[in-house]
Amino acid sequence: MFIAIQLIAGLFASTDPTYATLPDACDQLEADGDSRYCRPHGEGAPVWDDAVCCADDECYRQTPDGCGLFETSYYCEFGERTSDGRVECYFEVPNYCDVFDCPSPAEVPGYQEPEQVQAELLCCIWGICTPYNEDIDDCPHGDIVQCIAPFTNEDGTVGCSDWD
Numbered sequence: 001m002f003i004a005i006q007l008i009a010g011l012f013a014s015t016d017p018t019y020a021t022l023p024d025a026c027d028q029l030e031a032d033g034d035s036r037y038c039r040p041h042g043e044g045a046p047v048w049d050d051a052v053c054c055a056d057d058e059c060y061r062q063t064p065d066g067c068g069l070f071e072t073s074y075y076c077e078f079g080e081r082t083s084d085g086r087v088e089c090y091f092e093v094p095n096y097c098d099v100f101d102c103p104s105p106a107e108v109p110g111y112q113e114p115e116q117v118q119a120e121l122l123c124c125i126w127g128i129c130t131p132y133n134e135d136i137d138d139c140p141h142g143d144i145v146q147c148i149a150p151f152t153n154e155d156g157t158v159g160c161s162d163w164d
Contacts, residue, residue: 022051025059025074026091032140039134041078041090042119042146048079052087059087096122096129096147096160103161120150122158129158 026038037054052059053067054074061081067073076089096102121132123139131150132139147160 022073022075025052025054025076025089028054028074034140035091037074038076038079038089038091040093040121040132040144042121043092043095045078045090045092046080048076048087048089050076052076052079052089059089060085061087093121093144093146096124096145099143099145100124100127100160103159120147120158121145122147122150122160129160130156131158 026035028036030036036057037052037059051062051073052075053062053071054060055068055071059074059076059079060071062073074089076087078092079087079089082088121134122129122145123132123142124145125139125142129145129147132144145160147158149161150158151161152158
C-alpha cells in the first residue's frame, strides 16, 4: 500500500508545473495588510501564469537559472512585463455593481456621460467610496472595486452607475 501511495504521489508531482509549489506573490503582505508585490486590476487582467523573482517591492521574470541572491521565487497568476523589464503582478478586483447597488445613469442627478468611459478603481469602506490612489496605495481596511461609470456625490464620495 505504501508503495502505491508513493507511486501515485510521484505521478502527481511529476505532472504539476514547478510553480504550483511556489507561494503566490499576491499573498505576500506588508505590515498594513496590503499586497507587497501585486497591484489591483479590474476583471480581465492580463494573464502571466508563471514564476517571478521578487526583491524589495519589485518582481522580474524568473530565468531558467532561478532567482538571484536576495530574490525570492513566487507564482504570479496575473501580470505583465513593463517597459523597464519588471513584471507587474496583479490581483483582480470585482466590479462595483457586483458588490453594491448601482443606480442607472438616469437615476443620478446631473450625471453626464463622459466623452470617454474609463474604468476607475475605488476604495470602499463600509460602502462609502473614494477614488483609489495607486501611487500611495491608500485603501487600508477597505475593499477595492472597479467602476466603469463613476460619478462624484456632493460630499466628495464616489458612486458608480450601472450601464448594463
